[in-house]
Amino acid sequence: MVPGLSVLLVEWVAARHSRAGRKRKAYEAYARYTRRFPRNDIGWTRWADHSVGIDGPSDYFAILRAGYLLNPASTLIAKQLGTQLLHAYVHRPDERLLDEAQSVADRLEDQLGSSPEALCIKCEIAQLRGKIVDAQALALRAHSMLGGVGSDEQLAMIGSTMASIPGMERHAVDILRSVKSGKLDWQAHALIHELMKTSDPVLADGHLRHARERFRSQRPRDDFHQALREFAEHHELDMSAYRRPPASAAS
DSSP states (O other), rough: OOOOHHHHHHHHHHHHHTTOOOOOHHHHHHHHHHOOTOOOOOHOOOOOHHHHHOOOOHHHHHHHHHHHHHHHHHHHHHHHHHHHHHHHHHHSSOHHHHHHHHHHHHHHHHHSSSSSHHHHHHHHHHHTTTOHHHHHHHHHHHHHTTOOOOOHHHHHHHHHHHTTTTTTTHOOOOOOOOOOHHHHHHHHHHHHHHHHHTTOHHHHHHHHHHHHHHHHHHTTOOHHHHHHHHHHHHHTOOOGGSSSSOOOGGO
C-alpha cells in the first residue's frame, strides 16, 4: 500500500480508537505505520502526538528527534520539534532547549535555504530571549517570503507566531483571516477572538461563533470546548475565555 493512502487508513483507525478511549491502541497504530514508512513525516508527528499521556513527554521528543534525523528536510517535523522545544522552555527554562531549537532552525536552513518555518522558530527564540525588535523583523521576513501565495499551514504558523509578539496583533489578525482550510480556520478564528476580545468584543464574539461552527462541521463527535481549552493551553492563552458555558448557552 502506498504511504499516502496508508496514512489515511491509519488516521481513521487511530481516530476510532481515540474516541473509544483506547489511547494506547491509537499510539500503536501510528508506531506500526511509522516503522513501515519511516520517510513519511506525517507518521512521525502523529506518532509523537499520540505518545502524550501514554509514555510521557520524554518519548514525545525522542520520537520527533528520531523522525527528524531520518527526514532532515521535513519542515513538518522541524516546525513541530522546534515549537515544542520552545513550549517546554516556557515551563522549564533551560538554555539547552533554546539551543536545540536554534540548531533545528539552522539545520533546516542548511537543507532548504531560508524558509518561513525556520524563521518562525528563530522568531520565537528571539522573543523568549527578550529581543522583541528582532522577533518582529523575523516574523515580517517570514511573511514576506510567502509572496502572497503561502499555504494555509504557513499562514496559520506565521499568524500564530505574530500573535504572541507585542505590537504585531494587527498583522496577526490580517494574516489569520486569510486561513481558509477547514482543519485550521476554526483555530485561526479562535486566535483572532483572543486578539480582539478587548479592542472589539462584538466582532471577537463573531469570530468565536465562526470557530465553533467550523469545528462542529469538521468534528461533529468531538467536544468544541475541550478542544478550545487544549488550544488555549497550547498557545498560553487566558483560560478564562474558554470555560464551558452554562448548558442553556452551549448550543
